[in-house]
Amino acid sequence: MGFQSSIISAMEYSISGDARLTLDLALTLRHDGQGGVTDDLATPTGLTTWVEAHADTLPAATGLTADATTLAAVTDLRAAVRALFAQAVRPGEPSPADAARLLPVPEALERLNATAALTPTVPVLLWAPAADPVVRHESATGGEPLTAVLARAAIAFLASPDRQRLRACHAPRCVRYFLKEHPRQEWCKPSCGNRARVARHHERHKQPTLQPSAR
Numbered sequence: 001m002g003f004q005s006s007i008i009s010a011m012e013y014s015i016s017g018d019a020r021l022t023l024d025l026a027l028t029l030r031h032d033g034q035g036g037v038t039d040d041l042a043t044p045t046g047l048t049t050w051v052e053a054h055a056d057t058l059p060a061a062t063g064l065t066a067d068a069t070t071l072a073a074v075t076d077l078r079a080a081v082r083a084l085f086a087q088a089v090r091p092g093e094p095s096p097a098d099a100a101r102l103l104p105v106p107e108a109l110e111r112l113n114a115t116a117a118l119t120p121t122v123p124v125l126l127w128a129p130a131a132d133p134v135v136r137h138e139s140a141t142g143g144e145p146l147t148a149v150l151a152r153a154a155i156a157f158l159a160s161p162d163r164q165r166l167r168a169c170h171a172p173r174c175v176r177y178f179l180k181e182h183p184r185q186e187w188c189k190p191s192c193g194n195r196a197r198v199a200r201h202h203e204r205h206k207q208p209t210l211q212p213s214a215r
């Protein structure tokens, strides 16, 4: 207890599986390295690759070969998730990647809930040795659509205290959402902090040269 342990717990923010999966889904819309935005889920092949890379958190989707219908369902769900991320980071600004075309929140909620409702679920208690028990909601009928699994993870994350650590990074050119790993974290990663500091430095040193011509 006390000061020391509160510092340690603050430095040891962990990230739940639901938070990681939801964040990873949102981050498929990302900076392209040249000032624009690229989409890892632009094609069914892109979705198949993304699911393969998440085999540990999406065991039900193992071996999925995505088609256009699955892709559309997942990107529709992602739009709902990103709209709710934008809501979660308020009063901060949302990621600039899609700030101008966000779904209205009621529509995003309706879409997310409808997607999660595609499969009836049952609560399952998991209790690994030396860990806290966790409840996981699993399909009551066996197979279930990928989108239902993703929607359930998003609901669990957005309703959890983890949501309060969600931020959009506003370093130059960055469009990422991230979970703060310590209370004063402002940027998604150190390289973004460096770019932001360089940009501020240039901003400060630009002012004096502008003033004489303004006379």
Ligand SMILES: [Zn+2]
Pocket (backbone or CB within 6 Å): 169, 170, 171, 174, 175, 176, 187, 188, 189, 192
């Ligand atoms: Zn960043």
